[in-house]
Amino acid sequence: MKKNKETDKRTYKTLSPEEHHIIIEKGTEAPFTGEYWNHFEQGLYVCRQCGAPLYRSETKFDAQCGWPSFDKEISGAVQRKPDADGIRTEITCSTCGGHLGHVFTGEHYTPLNTRHCVNSVSISFKNVERAVFASGCFWGTQYHFEKEPGVIFTQAGYTGGTAESPSYEQVCSGSTGHVEAVEVLYDPEVTDYESLAKLYFETHDPSQKNGQGPDIGEQYLSKVFVMNETQREVISRLIKELSDKGLDIVTQIEPAGKFWPAEAYHQHYYAKKRGTPYCHIYTKRF
Numbered sequence: 001m002k003k004n005k006e007t008d009k010r011t012y013k014t015l016s017p018e019e020h021h022i023i024i025e026k027g028t029e030a031p032f033t034g035e036y037w038n039h040f041e042q043g044l045y046v047c048r049q050c051g052a053p054l055y056r057s058e059t060k061f062d063a064q065c066g067w068p069s070f071d072k073e074i075s076g077a078v079q080r081k082p083d084a085d086g087i088r089t090e091i092t093c094s095t096c097g098g099h100l101g102h103v104f105t106g107e108h109y110t111p112l113n114t115r116h117c118v119n120s121v122s123i124s125f126k127n128v129e130r131a132v133f134a135s136g137c138f139w140g141t142q143y144h145f146e147k148e149p150g151v152i153f154t155q156a157g158y159t160g161g162t163a164e165s166p167s168y169e170q171v172c173s174g175s176t177g178h179v180e181a182v183e184v185l186y187d188p189e190v191t192d193y194e195s196l197a198k199l200y201f202e203t204h205d206p207s208q209k210n211g212q213g214p215d216i217g218e219q220y221l222s223k224v225f226v227m228n229e230t231q232r233e234v235i236s237r238l239i240k241e242l243s244d245k246g247l248d249i250v251t252q253i254e255p256a257g258k259f260w261p262a263e264a265y266h267q268h269y270y271a272k273k274r275g276t277p278y279c280h281i282y283t284k285r286f
Contacts, residue, residue: 023098031066034120052095053153071112132225134181135204136212139269140280141182144203150191213279225256
């Protein structure tokens, strides 16, 4: 649903005449002329008008059609509706309603059998870095990170276990070894991993051994899943700093593995409910 620009907290870009023609007037750029039709860097594609995340680079593929092609959108980011021509299906940004292009199925380009044919003018590319944090119920963890400057995208999910595509019920049973966690994609030109790690330690109790607050169980343990040695060194140093201050830190450090997105109703839970976490209370520690 298109949101009111006066109430939406996002900053809307002032569009050029070409951008206005395509995003607002639903035009189409000429094939093989756009900035991103042959662009395959690792990162995130966001709405040119409002900046909302739309597609991850892993879902982009070469359809040799002259427009950027993706076989999967970020959950909830793209809205489908019948095109005015009565034949095609238009896709728009779910946040601002800006025109992106059209979606086609049945072409067998990828196993998902779906092609989002997107105008380069409708999107922008962001170089991002990745972090994964677990600090109890992922509702509260996501609540703090999604508001942090420089964070472009967050999603609640499950990681650290053995089962494939675990459900919330399976994780809660304690039979899969997964913890509730949050994946964070951030702009390294705006923030850095250490700043996010400090926020992590300041928004939960890293000394609680059996869960977080009233949420007890292995799925609620304090864990950081690191992408590389640099991240491991940052977390180890911050744990030592907190230990030197007298805190008994039980946070575990593990190498990052497969991250499984949680069900849609878990995503941005407090933002949708307009509530605040019951056990993720900010406490300054650094």
